[in-house]
Amino acid sequence: MINGERNGVPALQVKNLTKTYANGVVALNDVSLEIPAGRFFGLLGPNGAGKTTLINSIVGLARPDSGEVKVFGRDAHRDYRYARRMIGVSAQEVNLDKFLTVEEVLLYHAGYFGVPRDKARERAEELLDRFALQEKRRQRVNTLSGGMKRRVLFAQALMHDPEILFLDEPTAGVDIELRYRLWGYIRELNRGGLTILLTTHYLEEAEELCEEVAIISGGEIAARGANGELKERYGARTLEEVYLKVVGNDLVR
Amino acid sequence: MTLFDRPFRTLLSREILRFTRVWMQTIVPSLLTSLLYVIVFGLALGSRIREVNGVPYLEFILPGIAMMTLITGAYMNSSWSVFDAKRERYIDEVLISPMSDFQITLAYTLGGTLRGIIVGAGVLVLGAPFAGVEVAHPLLLLFAGLCVSFTFAALGVLVGVLATRIEHISFLMNVILQPLTFLGGVFYSVEMLPEALRVGTLFNPIFHMVDATRYATLQVSDLVPYPTFAAVFFLALAAFGAAWWVVSRSKRLRY
Numbered sequence: 001m002i003n004g005e006r007n008g009v010p011a012l013q014v015k016n017l018t019k020t021y022a023n024g025v026v027a028l029n030d031v032s033l034e035i036p037a038g039r040f041f042g043l044l045g046p047n048g049a050g051k052t053t054l055i056n057s058i059v060g061l062a063r064p065d066s067g068e069v070k071v072f073g074r075d076a077h078r079d080y081r082y083a084r085r086m087i088g089v090s091a092q093e094v095n096l097d098k099f100l101t102v103e104e105v106l107l108y109h110a111g112y113f114g115v116p117r118d119k120a121r122e123r124a125e126e127l128l129d130r131f132a133l134q135e136k137r138r139q140r141v142n143t144l145s146g147g148m149k150r151r152v153l154f155a156q157a158l159m160h161d162p163e164i165l166f167l168d169e170p171t172a173g174v175d176i177e178l179r180y181r182l183w184g185y186i187r188e189l190n191r192g193g194l195t196i197l198l199t200t201h202y203l204e205e206a207e208e209l210c211e212e213v214a215i216i217s218g219g220e221i222a223a224r225g226a227n228g229e230l231k232e233r234y235g236a237r238t239l240e241e242v243y244l245k246v247v248g249n250d251l252v253r
Numbered sequence: 254m255t256l257f258d259r260p261f262r263t264l265l266s267r268e269i270l271r272f273t274r275v276w277m278q279t280i281v282p283s284l285l286t287s288l289l290y291v292i293v294f295g296l297a298l299g300s301r302i303r304e305v306n307g308v309p310y311l312e313f314i315l316p317g318i319a320m321m322t323l324i325t326g327a328y329m330n331s332s333w334s335v336f337d338a339k340r341e342r343y344i345d346e347v348l349i350s351p352m353s354d355f356q357i358t359l360a361y362t363l364g365g366t367l368r369g370i371i372v373g374a375g376v377l378v379l380g381a382p383f384a385g386v387e388v389a390h391p392l393l394l395l396f397a398g399l400c401v402s403f404t405f406a407a408l409g410v411l412v413g414v415l416a417t418r419i420e421h422i423s424f425l426m427n428v429i430l431q432p433l434t435f436l437g438g439v440f441y442s443v444e445m446l447p448e449a450l451r452v453g454t455l456f457n458p459i460f461h462m463v464d465a466t467r468y469a470t471l472q473v474s475d476l477v478p479y480p481t482f483a484a485v486f487f488l489a490l491a492a493f494g495a496a497w498w499v500v501s502r503s504k505r506l507r508y
Contacts, residue, residue: 111266112260
């Protein structure tokens with residue numbers, strides 16, 4: 001659907017992005033990345049490699065020193081209202097508004113993104129059903145368990161019907177059952193045309209879900225390609241082996 | 254895209270919900286504290302002080318007490334709201350929404366402004382039967398109340414963004430705002446001060462705010478009223494400008 005409508009314009013184009021922290025650490029060093037519309041893309045790398053900084057630079061939470069970000073061909077900085085409406089983010093750390101109930105979290109989020117009230121209500125019902133949150137809808141989010149919060153976070157990111165979804169470590173601290181359910185659901189969303197950028201520590205998760213991955217290390221893209229292609233290139237049987245080779249760990253050699 | 258679009262209205266309504274939902278913690282204590290001032294300073298001590306500037310003492314101090322409550326309410330609301338949202342990172346949701354930084358600053362500021370107005374008006378309404386105050390210029394009073402509340406709500410946003418610890422918020426309140434308020438002529442006329450202090454008081458912005466409110470309520474003031482109203486208005490603009498600048502530039506929000 002999106003591929004057809006957008007005539008091959010990539011969902012996301014990152015060009016020469018550089019970000020240095022005040023303490024001199026270079027979080028992103030001239031990173032360029034292009035993600036075609038509809039792709040399930042994985043971003044892998046050790047802690048502190050720059051994954052979250054990259055995501056934050058795209059959505060405007062981090063200010064890169066230089067470089068360019070385009071969302072469906074439009075500049076994410078100049079045209080920020082458009083770009084931000086296109087993107088949904090499920091953050092690594094649970095960051096829900098503790099004053100609100102589950103249902104309010106979803107409705108307020110929709111409002112922040114300009115979704116009309118009726119449409120928001122409809123969408124909230126759908127997502128409350130989908131994430132089995134109906135029973136908890138009137139409960140304040142700070143009273144929920146970790147797994148429940150994670151589900152709310154997920155539903156929230158989808159409330160404004162984004163065309164690109166950023167999932168930053170979505171299954172960290174999630175039990176097996178929920179993890180499989182989430183996997184099933186994201187796959188389904190991706191089949192429906194949603195572009196997904198997933199960062200994860202769980203390599204089997206990337207192996208299972210992503211069509212293409214980039215491995216980021218020390219603020220640079222160290223390798224990038226389709227899963228099969230990478231395995232072939234590095235003579236590896238699994239993505240985990242590829243990963244360990246790329247990030248310079250010689251345990252498997 | 255207009256300024257008052259749906260995203261803006263949603264954030265503003267969230268800000269209002271935040272203090273109305275817990276009104277027992279946000280509205281009631283402010284009113285009780287102010288009533289204590291009215292009782293202690295007005296009814297108990299006031300019987301020993303006849304008149305200030307030709308007005309019975311309790312009547313003289315009531316607009317100032319209302320203004321003090323309004324300042325605290327406005328400042329506390331926005332500073333805490335922004336600080337909490339920043340500390341627990343749910344402000345990110347707002348920062349990555351299609352709202353401009355101007356809209357974000359304005360929504361947080363107006364939320365605080367409204368709480369300030371509610372508690373300030375509450376004090377006047379509750380205190381009026383004791384003091385027998387009749388408001389001389391209701392529209393001017395509303396104007397002054399809005400400007401002052403807006404100023405301190407904007408200041409609260411600024412502090413909420415910059416504060417890295419809770420103590421920073423209370424430090425500004427207890428060490429700067431409270432003294433300036435007490436020295437701003439809430440409980441006395443500047444005429445009663447020695448010359449040096451009287452001149453010093455002129456540099457206290459809260460004095461001008463209290464004086465404007467007193468004029469609007471009682472038609473009694475230490476200063477020439479209309480320039481004071483202009484000053485109060487420009488202070489509000491300046492405070493908002495500073496808050497906007499901090500929201501759009503601070504590395505504490507967007508690093």
